Amino acid sequence: MSRLRGARAEVVPESVRRAGGVPEATVGRLPLYLRALTPLHDQGITNVASEELAALAGVRSTQLRKDLSHLGSYGVRGVGYDVDLLAAQIAQELGLTQEWPVVIVGLGNLGRALASYGGFSGRGFRIVALVDDDPAVVGTQVEGLTVTTLADLADSGPTVAIGVIATPAPAAQAVADQLVAMGIRSILNFAPGHLTVPDEVGVRSVDLATELQILAFHEQRRLLSVSPEDPLRGGRDREVAG
Amino acid sequence: MSRLRGARAEVVPESVRRAGGVPEATVGRLPLYLRALTPLHDQGITNVASEELAALAGVRSTQLRKDLSHLGSYGVRGVGYDVDLLAAQIAQELGLTQEWPVVIVGLGNLGRALASYGGFSGRGFRIVALVDDDPAVVGTQVEGLTVTTLADLADSGPTVAIGVIATPAPAAQAVADQLVAMGIRSILNFAPGHLTVPDEVGVRSVDLATELQILAFHEQRRLLSVSPEDPLRGGRDREVAG
DNA sequence: CAGTGTGAAACTCTTCACAGCA
DNA sequence: TGCTGTGAAGAGTTTCACACTG
Structure with missing residues (x-):
């Protein structure tokens, strides 16, 4: 969904481009994690488990942990993540220490x-x-x-x-x-x-129209598949990073 | 980009969910193709090759052809695609024949x-x-x-x-x-x-902030990698469907 | 012969399973 | 014991190479 797409230039494989870096898909989710951490910080909560933070951000806990592992995260086994430390780490990774x-x-x-x-x-x-x-x-x-x-x-x-x-x-x-x-x-x-x-x-x-059209596709799909022999639409909690 | 992400419910594999359907990544690009076709139609252009349409939409021609193949497309080998027919096909797939x-x-x-x-x-x-x-x-x-x-x-x-x-x-x-x-x-x-x-x-x-933060990540990455021994940033024409 | 359509290969991303640590 | 971190497996996506056809 955000989604990177080449257009010009030779294709540099992610494995090379990412020298010491973070996968593009992960970058797209770091803002979500940061957004989820802010209210926790404001409530004075100092520690959070991956399960809980993942729920707030709308992803799976394994995904969250894998993402954070790419920034060499500092979670504590058996305990969770320090809210402020994690927020600072993500902010740094995203380059938000400056304006x-x-x-x-x-x-x-x-x-x-x-x-x-x-x-x-x-x-x-x-x-x-x-x-x-x-x-x-x-x-x-x-x-x-x-x-x-x-x-x-x-x-x-x-x-x-x-x-x-x-x-x-x-x-x-x-x-x-x-x-x-x-x-x-x-x-x-x-x-x-x-x-x-x-x-x-x-x-x-x-683009507003693009977003609506994607929704329309699924809406139509839903309407069509309600009737016949096909009860699988595998409905899932859908979200877009950007 | 748009990206789908499960949160709840058992995971239904794409291969099953897509019974007679279209991959999610393709759905996210169909609106781009439709958007690119409209000005061609308005200019009275009746035919377009995948190479040209792909350039207008900001994707590769192979990607465009693969995407269209999922809707059982009606291109003509050696010639290209009929602009109006293709637009109608995509519109139908997206469920835009109704309001x-x-x-x-x-x-x-x-x-x-x-x-x-x-x-x-x-x-x-x-x-x-x-x-x-x-x-x-x-x-x-x-x-x-x-x-x-x-x-x-x-x-x-x-x-x-x-x-x-x-x-x-x-x-x-x-x-x-x-x-x-x-x-x-x-x-x-x-x-x-x-x-x-x-x-x-x-x-x-x-989310505006999310989009900006993703940009900031790359901007920072660019600034950091300009100086040292690392001339690869694999700069590419970036675009997001979502 | 120009340009589509498509299996197969390459690559990326997600999920699983579990080792390892406080 | 509880939860993180991660190699490996699995799923999805993109790119390649080329068969095919108007």
Whole structure:
């Protein structure tokens, strides 16, 4: 589900790419574990067993333990994991010991929703710039930041590590090109459609229609298989990492 | 990426679950293919080769052909695929020949952004209800629909197949429970955190912080590996279906 | 002969079974 | 005794190589 997929370049096998590293599937779940640990920390709980944490994160305990083993985890046999220590370890692995500066491009409904979303600060990210190309919007204040153009950002704006694209689909590729040109190598894309970027740039795409269509597939499957001789649909607790 | 992960229930092997079906990984890519086909259709292009369509969707041509082979595809050797026929086939497989009624729960910034998003109609979905629990919002008109409460919806609202949760995190589980109680078996969750639902309910979750943290992991990895003796990062064109 | 369809191989990911330690 | 950590087995996915066909 997140899912990595090659497009260009020779394929470097995971076994080589991962020199001293963590499998991609595990990376996709580390955020879930971190998210599950936070409320435990807030409740003053200091220790948690893999079974319990796995339930909170929505995975199996063996999976959790295997994942954590890749970061050379420090669980205690017979006891469990130290909540704060584990959270710190995962945060370090994900690179959240520093704050990554983020720009949001496109201040339509979605862009504004993202800008006002609380999930950035305190989780390793800070919005440092907001960009739009509508003259009526540029210069206005949104969430305490002055909206600029992409050109202004490249020219005289703050340094940015991650670009979030929340523009209409037709503009997304051009925006991505400009973000890449100004040195950004991580892009989160909310516009539908595939972005073509150089190999060294990471892109993750979130598309509402795609998600709904996947749900529709299973919904249809369910409706069809209720009637006949086939009582197996193996329904399972479904979740997507991203 | 989208990724499926069991949590409860005995594990039904894919080979059994997929009786006459399509692998989960393939299902996750069918929407991408459909999305890539639409502009071709609009341009009046009637035929496309797997190499070209794969490039538009951001996958490899072998992957595309293998995926399509699972729906018993009707490509023509030496020629390619009929654009309209292929689009129709995929749409049918995904269950988009009918319109699925959708409810959006939570009309904060995100919920409103989703409500005004154009990606629903014409793609197999229609928003038939908007729900919020704020008395100041209930009864108002948003995007041509009158906002109701969840209780009203269960009581006297239209039938709904898919629920979209766009509430704050603390409310999400309770909302999911109520959606399930009224018979909804497909949920798209935008609130951070794991939802616990019965086996027969499908859930997909989209979480901004998770996506950003995965990007941050790779960004950090890139920064660390630029300097030393390790010139392999196997940079690849990254994309997520989910 | 260009391009699809597909078994087989390679690889990744998940689950199992159990050794090992506090 | 209880729970972690992990090699090995099993399941799923991707890629390869090439047979096949319009």
